[in-house]
Amino acid sequence: MDLPVLIIGFNRPREFNQVLMNLKKIGVTNLFISLDGPREQNFEDVRARKEILNIINNIDWCKPLVNLIPQNCGCRKACNDAISWFFSHVEYGIINEDDIILSKDFFSDCEYFLKEYQNNQNVMSISAHSEFSSGTGMTHFLSPFCRFWGWATWSDRWSNHLDCVKKMQSMNFLSAYRSLPTFIKSFRISAIINASKHGRLSAWDYEANISHSVLDAKSITPYGNYVTNIGCGNLDATHTSDMDSPQSVYSISKTRGRLPVIEMNELEKDMADLIRARCHMEPLSFFGEIRSILGIMYRLFMGIKK
Numbered sequence: 001m002d003l004p005v006l007i008i009g010f011n012r013p014r015e016f017n018q019v020l021m022n023l024k025k026i027g028v029t030n031l032f033i034s035l036d037g038p039r040e041q042n043f044e045d046v047r048a049r050k051e052i053l054n055i056i057n058n059i060d061w062c063k064p065l066v067n068l069i070p071q072n073c074g075c076r077k078a079c080n081d082a083i084s085w086f087f088s089h090v091e092y093g094i095i096n097e098d099d100i101i102l103s104k105d106f107f108s109d110c111e112y113f114l115k116e117y118q119n120n121q122n123v124m125s126i127s128a129h130s131e132f133s134s135g136t137g138m139t140h141f142l143s144p145f146c147r148f149w150g151w152a153t154w155s156d157r158w159s160n161h162l163d164c165v166k167k168m169q170s171m172n173f174l175s176a177y178r179s180l181p182t183f184i185k186s187f188r189i190s191a192i193i194n195a196s197k198h199g200r201l202s203a204w205d206y207e208a209n210i211s212h213s214v215l216d217a218k219s220i221t222p223y224g225n226y227v228t229n230i231g232c233g234n235l236d237a238t239h240t241s242d243m244d245s246p247q248s249v250y251s252i253s254k255t256r257g258r259l260p261v262i263e264m265n266e267l268e269k270d271m272a273d274l275i276r277a278r279c280h281m282e283p284l285s286f287f288g289e290i291r292s293i294l295g296i297m298y299r300l301f302m303g304i305k306k
Helices: 013-026 043-057 074-086 104-116 155-169 173-179 187-197 205-214 269-278 286-302
Strands: 005-009 031-035 065-068 092-097 100-102 123-127 140-143 151-154 218-222 227-229 261-263
Touching (some): 005 074, 013 104, 031 043, 074 092, 092 100, 100 104, 123 205, 155 205, 187 205
Parallel strands (some): 123 218, 140 261
Antiparallel strands (some): 100 227, 140 218
C-alpha cells in the first residue's frame, strides 16, 4: 500500500511498536516517522527514545523517512511540526499517533476519499474516530469538527489551517470572538485561541477544529469507529490517562460500494449536539460563559496550562 502514513511518537516504545506492527500487517510501505525530543534531564525519555530508534533501525519491510526533533517541543508544537514536515514531502496522507490502532478498512476508504475529494476545498479532513454509533446503518457524515484519533488530510488543507490559526492569533480577544461563526461563538473558544498563542495550551487539536469551523470546512466522519486507542487508561498518556478507549466496531460489508456522505444537519439533533459537546465546541449559556471567563482569567494569571 503506497498511501503515505505518518507516525507521531515520543516516549512510548511499547505502544509505538504495536502501531508499527499494525501498519506492517496492513501493508503500509510509504512510512514517515516523527519523534519529539526528550524532556530536559529526563533519563526515562532518553532511554525510551533509544529503544524506539532501535525499533526503527530494525524495520525490514519498508524504508521510513524519519524526523528526529532534537529537543522536547511538547504535544502541541511537536505534532504541528511533525505534520508540517510530513506535508513538505507528500500531497496527502494519514496521521497516526503512537497509541492509535487503525482498522485496515480505514486505509481502503481513505484511498478513495483522499482522491475523490482532493480538489474539494470544502472537505478539510477524514476522521477514523467516531464514538457516536455502533456502526449500525453504516454511513459517513460531513461534520464541522474532526475527531483526531487517526485521521487524514491534504497538504493544501493543512496549509489553510496554519494560515487560519495565524490570522486568528493575530487578533485580540474580542476581535477573535467576533470573527467566530455563530455556532461556536463563545468567549471560551476565543480564550483557547489566545491561550495557544501564548503557549498555554498543550493540545493541538483545538486549533484544528476551530479552523474547520472558521473556514466553513467539513470532516468526513464515520458513523461508527475505525480505531482503538491503546493509550487510554495508561498513566503515561498525555491526555487519555483517565479515559476508556472506543473499540473498532465499524463492520463494513465488502459488497456495499462506497458509503453515502451526508450533511451533519441531516443527523438527529441529539447526535449533532453530542458531537459538538465531545469536541468541546458547544455554545455555552450566559452563566457558562461567565464561569469560563473566570476560569480563563485564573489560568492566565496563574500561568496554568490546560
